[in-house]
Amino acid sequence: EDKVVQSPLSLVVHEGDTVTLNCSYEVTNFRSLLWYKQEKKAPTFLFMLTSSGIEKKSGRLSSILDKKELFSILNITATQTGDSAVYLCAVINAGNNRKLIWGLGTSLAVNP
Amino acid sequence: GAGVSQSPSNKVTEKGKDVELRCDPISGHTALYWYRQSLGQGLEFLIYFQGNSAPDKSGLPSDRFSAERTGGSVSTLTIQRTQQEDSAVYLCASSSLGGNEQFFGPGTRLTVL
Numbered sequence: 147e148d149k150v151v152q153s154p155l156s157l158v159v160h161e162g163d164t165v166t167l168n169c170s171y172e173v174t175n176f177r178s179l180l181w182y183k184q185e186k187k188a189p190t191f192l193f194m195l196t197s198s199g200i201e202k203k204s205g206r207l208s209s210i211l212d213k214k215e216l217f218s219i220l221n222i223t224a225t226q227t228g229d230s231a232v233y234l235c236a237v238i239n240a241g242n243n244r245k246l247i248w249g250l251g252t253s254l255a256v257n258p
Numbered sequence: 259g260a261g262v263s264q265s266p267s268n269k270v271t272e273k274g275k276d277v278e279l280r281c282d283p284i285s286g287h288t289a290l291y292w293y294r295q296s297l298g299q300g301l302e303f304l305i306y307f308q309g310n311s312a313p314d315k316s317g318l319p320s321d322r323f324s325a326e327r328t329g330g331s332v333s334t335l336t337i338q339r340t341q342q343e344d345s346a347v348y349l350c351a352s353s354s355l356g357g358n359e360q361f362f363g364p365g366t367r368l369t370v371l
Contacts, residue, residue, distance in 0.1 A: 178358045187347055187365035189301075194358055234301070238358055245314060246291075246360065250300040 148173045152235050152249035160257050163225050167252045169235030170217040177240035179218050181209055184232045184251070192220070192233075225256045260284075262363035264350050270369045271340055279335040279366045283352030290333050291353075291360060292325060296346040304348075307333060340370045 150171045159165055171179065178196045182189035193202040195211035195218055202209050206225075211218045222229055232253050236246040263282045271277050283290050292304040303317040307327045318324070322340075327333040337344055347367050351360035 180359065182362075187367070188349060188362040191359050191361070236301075245303065245306060248301045248303075 148239055148247045150235055150237050150247050150249035152252050154252060156253040158255045159225055161226055164223045165225060165254060167220040167233050168217060169249055171237045173237045173239050173247060175240045177238040179211055180236045181220050182234040184234055189234055227256050227258055230254055230256045262350055262352050262361050264363035264366050266366060267364060268367045272371050273342060274339055276338045277340055279348050281333045281350030281363060284361055287352035288355045289353045290327060291351045292335050293349040294346045295349060342370045344368060345370045
């Protein structure tokens with residue numbers, strides 16, 4: 147059965163800290179891995195990763211995929227209180243109507 | 259449109275009533291997805307449309323749930339005889355043909371009293 151596992155489930159840090167969020171997966175016919183940030187209702191897209199070893203970067207956020215070890219990490223440097231959110235990882239199974247398989251998310255709280 | 263829109267944003271209903279939730283995807287997006295998220299839980303897949311057809315209805319939790327999409331655009335999720343356990347945020351997302359990224363609407367928070 148396809149599954150996506152995120153860790154840790156929750157994390158509390160202080161402003162300025164660096165955090166690393168993990169996402170491991172077991173998916174047949176892997177296509178891509180996506181990271182989303184969910185603050186209140188709607189998840190907002192962060193990154194899509196398809197190839198191993200190529201870092202995607204946006205400001206203080208960066209992510210990389212390891213297709214051999216079947217995981218991805220999301221790094222946030224110099225965290226701010228506005229980074230507090232649930233970070234969701236999802237994987238696309240190319241053969242299953244391209245449906246996303248979602249992890250449960252990592253709840254990040256950044257304290258001032 | 260500029261983004262995915264959903265209505266209503268909030269819906270409070272009494273147990274046993276029927277509700278309709280609406281999703282208006284990004285113009286031109288052929289794929290449309292409905293998810294449910296209960297408090298503190300992950301995203302639960304409900305149904306997927308490609309155009310007007312629904313090749314994957316595997317996530318619908320019971321026969322009280324149904325969805326349709328007309329004209330390859332707007333979709334309606336209907337919950338009949340609502341139960342308290344139906345209380346959740348219902349999220350809609352759309353993606354372009356061949357696209358991987360799903361764009362989410364703001365969601366509808368359903369509360370069944």
